[in-house]
Amino acid sequence: MQDTGKALERMREGAPLVQNITNFVAMNVMANVMLAVGASPAMVHAEEEVAEFAAIASALSINIGTVSGPWATSMELAAQAARAAGRPWVLDPVAVGATAFRRDLGARLLTHRPTVIRGNASEILALSGAEAAGKGADAADPVAAAEAAARALARAQSCVVAVTGPVDFVTDGQREARVRNGHAMMPRITALGCSLTGVIAAFVVDQPPFEATVAALACFGLAGEIAAETARGPGSFQVAFLDALYDLDPQVLTARAQVELAVPA
Amino acid sequence: MQDTGKALERMREGAPLVQNITNFVAMNVMANVMLAVGASPAMVHAEEEVAEFAAIASALSINIGTVSGPWATSMELAAQAARAAGRPWVLDPVAVGATAFRRDLGARLLTHRPTVIRGNASEILALSGAEAAGKGADAADPVAAAEAAARALARAQSCVVAVTGPVDFVTDGQREARVRNGHAMMPRITALGCSLTGVIAAFVVDQPPFEATVAALACFGLAGEIAAETARGPGSFQVAFLDALYDLDPQVLTARAQVELAVPA
Amino acid sequence: MQDTGKALERMREGAPLVQNITNFVAMNVMANVMLAVGASPAMVHAEEEVAEFAAIASALSINIGTVSGPWATSMELAAQAARAAGRPWVLDPVAVGATAFRRDLGARLLTHRPTVIRGNASEILALSGAEAAGKGADAADPVAAAEAAARALARAQSCVVAVTGPVDFVTDGQREARVRNGHAMMPRITALGCSLTGVIAAFVVDQPPFEATVAALACFGLAGEIAAETARGPGSFQVAFLDALYDLDPQVLTARAQVELAVPA
Structure with missing residues (x-):
């Protein structure tokens, strides 16, 4: 398995331009997170130019x-264009099980073959067609409950699936990893999960998707741990988190990454 | 009158899922404010799924x-669905007097019978049909100038009306309260008023609307007072405010809430 | 040349209501920046009310x-209405060279005669019809490479053009200035450039556009320098920046503004 610190270094050297079609809540914090970690984000979604x-x-x-109707169209056009140009793309199926509109869109986006899918347990369960408990953006299901669904989804789609939660689970259908970095305050700040999806997109540029996804999760989680050392609540946590991402030393990441590889069941 | 700290405790126990159709400026801070206080926000606005x-x-x-045309449609669909499902809903009529488009939409939304209306004095005056001075998101009229309009609106709509400003005024047409918590820095941070509307929506779940609205205003204002103790300007105020909301002890809220009940004129 | 501190004082006395049709990433931080510096921002973009x-x-x-299709329509309607009402307006042509959709929109907006255009070097080159290297929101071209294009654009449009970067360049086609205030951390925080455009719009109300633009750039850059004195990374920088803008003393601005006037080539 590739060194996580080296993966961060490589991403920073490339400072890849990542196009993000994301939600209105996440736009600003996602751009700041991606800039802090060393990527170059661009939020571009208009049907006229997205491809x-x-x-x-x-x-x-x-x-x-x-998402709304016109944005759904743009998402399909962009995913199609990314595939056609040989670019990796990452799907964040927020609250995909909550409404028929989201379930339909989730299924359509899968036909454009994402490189990585990142969601909470409820979202991965819903996307894989299983019954899920979560209705909003929060996960009502534990990560462990979604492992089999993640494996099945990864195999069916030939992609990497990351189920994030207290301990993240990553699989490409063959290999599996658990990433234990992170902090309990992180779900109390909106759009950190969304921002992580952008960070994964930056890491998978010119790097193997499974390893790059694991490195992105460890990097993000460790920044959370460092932020928690000084934060007094979710406001100061968000500030310290951006500072920590910006400052993160690849060697410290290698030393403090808590990654366990496992053979799939 | 119910204890304000108890109202906060009860809201936190329920951690209610609140759907917000809000403006682009407020989306992120509103979600963070609602998470910090203990609610579960979801920003969902597409016509295809809003109901x-x-x-x-x-x-x-x-x-x-x-707001724009498609969002106005979604707002009506959502308000209608909330009423049909017996869910409370809260209206924030931002700059309702500024343009014909807003005046028309404000009038249409009133037909869906909000549980609570929260606005600044200029907005409440405009929504009640009176002449108002304010054109933008800032109130050009003092709170006192909108008390009669608030009373009339509360009676006509059988709802609670909260006029926020240096001293907030709340009425359900029968009872009235003034809430003196808050800090002068709060209007210098964008979308705090919008965020408060989401907090009110969380408080009114399974709690009586007049008391819950008063408690939400006291809670929000007190967090502002606590934030002001350490803030050096609007940047650090916003950070300290989220930390204070997250940390707010219900007993401290009960002790420091500045609520005056009055008999209406 | 007018004193920069006096220009800040005059803007604060007027606290001008500035309408902003801006991007989703910038909305919140732009509103907070404008409030902190002393202006009154309003984000209004619906076709139904924008004019x-x-x-x-x-x-x-x-x-x-x-931008997307409906927003492009609103931009043209608003620019037209601002011109008709004799109000100044400022154009921020983000990533204008990246796609055909943006190039076309940039050209159409120029027909509505902006008072000031602010962009990075790549954007000013693209808008003036020259070849530019930048594709995203970041400038791939140095400021100096865009000076001739800025001059030509200012003369063709009879407007002020500001090319921002490590050293900002401002021209009205006759006079030129360089503003050396600012800090290297500023491009690592998203939407600060966008926010600056709103600050320029506030400064040009009832003040001569060339001088007001120079003063806005110096004010913004100096707040960045002050923020950098205490910031530990992009998270704490953003917080300290808002505090510094709010606190900025006009006399300190006059004393620390680094403005060089020059005769154009």
């Missing part, structure tokens, strides 16, 4: 958090 | 700050 | 960062 831009960018992330 | 989601959520808030 | 509002506001800013 043209997808061919310019090095990767694409799509998040359906506040 | 389906309104029936899942425990409450709805609607804010017309950056 | 009516442009006549109420004292100035208009237009930023094409996350």
